[in-house]
Amino acid sequence: METRRRSDYEEEEESTADDVDQHRKDFLRSFVDRLLGAPLISKAGKLQTTVDVFITLEEVRAVTLHVCTSLHLQPSLLRINAGYPIHIIGDLHGQFHDLRSIFTRCGHPSNTSYLFLGDYVDRGVQGLETSLLLLALKALYPERVFLLRGNHEDFNTSVTYGFYDECILKYLDCGELVWLHLINAFNHLPICALIGGKVMCMHGGISPHINSLADIENIRRPSIVPSYGLMCDLVWSDPESSVNPGWSLSARGISFSFDETTIENFCRQHDIDVIIRAHQITTDMFNGGYKLHAGGRMVTVFSAPNYLNMSNDSCVVRIDSNLCMRFIVFRPVRKQKANKNSKSIAK
Template identity: 60%
Template sequence: MLQESERVENEEEYENDEERVSYLKSFIARLMAAPMKEKSKAEVDVTITKEEIRIISNYAAASFASFNTLMRIDEECLPIQIVGDLHGHFADLRRIFGKHGSPGMTHYVFLGDYVDRGRQGLETVMLLMAYHCLYPDYLFMCRGNHEDYNTTLTYGFYDECKMKYGEKGPLAWLHIINAFNHLPLAALIFGKVLCMHGGISPHIRTLEDIDNIQRPTFIPSYGLACDLVWSDPEATTNIGWSLSARGISFSFDDVTIEKFCEENGIDLIVRAHQISSEMVTGGHKWHANGHMVTIFSAANYLSMGNDSCVLRIDEQKTVQFCLLRPVRKSRKH
């Protein structure tokens, strides 16, 4: 479980814990049992109320705030599953839980980008937040670049909330944005595996710098918090640090990755944030002689036909890649 020394002091306690647990279990059971839509192999037929959004978002914000910005997860949590971008692929999330086990029995680290671009971002993030609130030492959530006010305005999540809740949609969206602003930004597993959504940063001197990021916060346009969710490895060598082609944050080369790992005692960096043509089969890509790996967990993302990949670290600290193939629509005869 999470080391108690890493919890923020004065953690908020809920007044009626038994009632809260019952509420969360009932909500989770309904979302997990909901059937698939008849006309879609990729969407789940379920409705979440505005009141459920308000309550669970508030629970989640308080729980996220009780963790350090760099979550430290010890060996007792092995085996552990690390999950990359989901982007509203709610059915894929349920498939992942079905294959690897539900939180409470199985440990998970999620690397962000729960919303935007997919059709069920709301359902995806609400199930994750509910599970996190119920089992905070089994399901750990990191922030991605899409867990942000500005990004969700542009890439679909704000519009999804408006479509589902009409004039009340912006309020539902703001409740979730408030929870996003409290999310931790990285996780360190048994002191050797560093996890984040984007990548490393020229603003990190030591890993403790991550803990010094104050929350709640928007994602800034520059600095360490920005880089943790936005930066990327670059295949070109001998560039060191360079401005990213995304127009925000930095790119970094293999030498920079290896130097960072050596200076900070890190064996492996696990990150998400990208999918390329070479990741279509397998859903992952290695960098820097095995010091960094990119994973992507939304199958058939934007109709690319790609595999979903979850990285598993077992009790012997061995890395395995667990794949889910895209769901194919059955042909009519």
């Protein structure tokens, strides 16, 4: 009877693991290529922004499984110190065609770095395709693509603002299962990022619960977004120049608003040069897609052009190796007449 050495088994296990990893990469690469190359739905005489693609239930399961493994290896506070330039993307809200336009203009994620600040779903019609493409890219290029959690990557919020309904509409009886697969992946997303030790990024804003950046690192995941506390503030809070000095209860009914002095004090205390966040679009952002606060110590960026037919510009922030910012502006293909009575919209 032939006796096999331990090294034979070890070589066989390594070979099997390599085969599994290659199969995973091949699947993810094929999935990404299909979503990036899918055509727009064509209707005679009408400008279309909906991409003609269908994702199977098996693909949803596979992508979310692969990405949860990747996300689990990363801390709640990402420290990014390589891969410059890095492109920072604000809210997308299911505008899948506009996400593809960002990649066309800024570079393919295989050789270009991206940090996404959340709000991939709700309100737009292709939140599923938007989030799954980003999750697949994260699993395929873990050192190039970084994803943070927004307030809409949440069980309760996505039920209210459309993503749950989108999954039911597209998958009928399997829709709730699809939605739960995505919610599980969202629960694994990091909350905050620090670029070059000086540029702090999150979806919402700062928090009175931060004594040191280690407090963010200690946020445990996977987790739901709580209704109060540090994690809640990082995805929900807002700068507001008209509020009382310091911290005020937010008009949203959750988390806080904070003034410009609070921003300056936070940056000084934690040795931060600038904070980049998303979460809002106001009328003074319609031209340019971004807004500066506290003399430039905080930047709000919004990356969904013509959001809810408002004809707004959108923006991507590019950070180079010297931590200098450049604003890349995207204008709607077809500008619609702006409503003269439009008000600031907080999302």
